[in-house]
Amino acid sequence: MELDFERCYRAVDSRDQRFDGWFFTAVTSTGIYCRPSCPAITPKRENVRFYPSAAAAQRSGFRACKRCRPDAAPGSPEWDVRADLVGRAMRLIGDGVVDREGVPGLASRLGYTERHLNRLLTAELGAGPLALARAQRAQTARILIETTSLGLAEIAFASGFGSVRQFNGTIQEVYAQAPGQLRARGSAGGHDEPGTITVRLAYRSPLHVPSLLGFLETRALPGVEERTGNTYRRGLTLPHGSATVALTPADRFISATLRLGDVRDLAPAVARCRRLFDLDADPDAVDATLGADVALAAAVAQEPGVRVPRSVDGFEMAVRAIVGQQVSVAGARTTLTRLIRAAGTMPPADPRSPSGSSPDLPPSTSRASGSLAAAGLSSLGAFPSAAVVADLPDEAFGMPAARRDTIRRLAAAVADGKIDLEPGADRAETVARLEELPGIGAWTAGYVAMRAIGDPDVFLPTDLAVRRGAAALGLPSAPKALAAHAERWRPWRSYALVRLWRAA
Incomplete structure (x- = not known):
């Protein structure tokens, strides 16, 4: 670059x-x-x-630098915008793919040779995939050293290092301090609640919190996610186990309190939380483009920093989009809640709890989990996997047969790897494969592209709420005319969609 x-x-x-x-x-x-x-x-x-x-x-x-901690800066918004190989690779590295599958696994997911991938990343970023993953491992290790009471050897393997020696050398090289010195500077074990890790997720101001939390609250699935005051909580399914997170906005950062079944999942959990709240966006660039349109200028000035709420699970978001076809938000929530209960991924209600939450789930048995796993998991469950949904009986779906068949076909395709809904997915290819499934049209595929795989330039001119919002702002409401007008909002049409929904 x-x-x-x-x-x-x-x-x-x-x-x-x-x-x-x-x-x-x-x-x-x-x-x-x-x-x-x-x-x-x-x-x-x-x-x-x-x-x-x-x-x-x-x-x-x-x-x-010990003062500004550059490794904790917001990610470059370029990797959200770019749909090319480098952008896809960066999203996958952030999700911990290199730590779990190595560079061969990363290259295989992207469909290129290791040599070609290394050459492109080095040319663009000055470092290959191993070096980029190593930098992320160092940051993960620093967080664990300073915020948990885990042993340093446990932290080494939980962070993705192959050996304690490699861990010690990297920390010394990156931070000019031994791991023990970093721990002395931190506050290990100083949390109010044992078994949690709290990290600060930086973002570029401004961030319009009410629109973000309001959007998620309206669509929250009971037992999976909830909003309490200014905090949003939800269950997660991560590569090594389950987790829950509580996200609370503050000035220039989001406080994320994680309860992990396995601490090796810290990096992917952080990456998915950042993605959910769209924290790597560049709000100044987005608002400058949208605010240049007279019809949107007042809304942009009144509510700067509106983000696109994304997702922590691409398959979950795709199922939500299918269920939400031609039904109300409330109706979709009811149907999805029924499906989740039938799948058995929602913890049973605990009559002792005033909120109806369940007792802690059994801890993970992973060696790397340490004291965090011993504390158990939160009462929130996670959305069922594609393999589980594909095998559910007819009565679990509570929807027309055609829509049930669409979800089953999607689940089978995702479980078999024929459709990729991960952060590094090829956006155009994913949309094309989704539209090949009976029951999935342009609206559903576009909605999935926007929220599941992070395309910032999706526009849905046939969406009824979008057309109502456009009319409220004095824009053309006919789909063809509205789509033509939206061309001036590129490459941020997904953000314009959120504003039109708010205007409706």
Whole structure:
């Protein structure tokens, strides 16, 4: 990736937080790298180097700043927007695929050779997939060191390192401190509730919290997700087990309190929470494009930073989209709740609990789970997997036979790997394969592309609420005319959709 020195230096000189995560600043005289907004540096031009990734800075021998913690900066919004190989690879690396399947697994998912993938990532980001995954492992390890009482050897393997020696060397190299020194600086075991990990998920301001939480609350499935005050909680299914998370917005970060069945799932859990709340978006770029339209200008000025609520489970979102065809939101919730109960993934009600929640589920037996698993899991369950849904009896669905058949066909295709709804999916290919299934048209496929696989430029001109919102804002409400008008909102038409839904 080509970085313009003058533009980057101006951002650093003004400590502009909008550029955090876009690039990283390394200072040759100190040997450290920082985020652009770091208050600790005012570097001379001749001492500055700019890198497109933390991994590239580490690869060049720089260590992370202890004050601004550049590894905790928001992710680059470029990886949300881009649908090419590099964007897909970055989303999969963030989800921990390299730690679980290695570079061969990543390359296989993307359909390219390891050599070609390494060449492209190095050209764009200054580091290959192994180095990018290593940088993420170091961040995961630091969080576990500073916020849990797990033993350092347990943390090494939970973070994805192959050995304690590799773990010690990487932490020393990246943070210029041994793991024991990092622990002394942290507050291990200092949580009010044992068995949880609390992390701060940074984002670029502004973030319109009411629209985000309101959207999720309206569609919340009882027993899987809930909103209490300013906190949204839900159950998760992760690569190594189940988990729950409580997400509470604060100034410039989201507080995420995770209860994991297996601590190896910390990195994918964080990635999925970031995706759910659309935290890596660039709201200034989005609002500048949408606000340039007179019809949207007032709404953008009144509610800056509206995000696209996404998902933590692509299959779940696809089922929601199918069930929601031509029924009300309330009706879809009732049908989905019935399906989840039939699948048996929702914890049984606990009569002792005033909220009807269940007692803790049995802990994971994983060696890496340590004291966190011993604390058990929360009362919220997770959405059933594709394999489970495919085998449910007819009476579990509570919907017309045609729609039931569509969900079964989708579940079978996802379970068999014929349809990819993961973060690194090829967006165009996924939409095409969805539309091949009977009962899935352009609206459903587009909705899945927007919320499940993160396409920022989806538009649904036939959606009734979208047309009502357009009419309320003085825009054409006929689908063809509205679609033509929406061309000026590219590449952020998904964000325009959310605003039209709000206007309705």
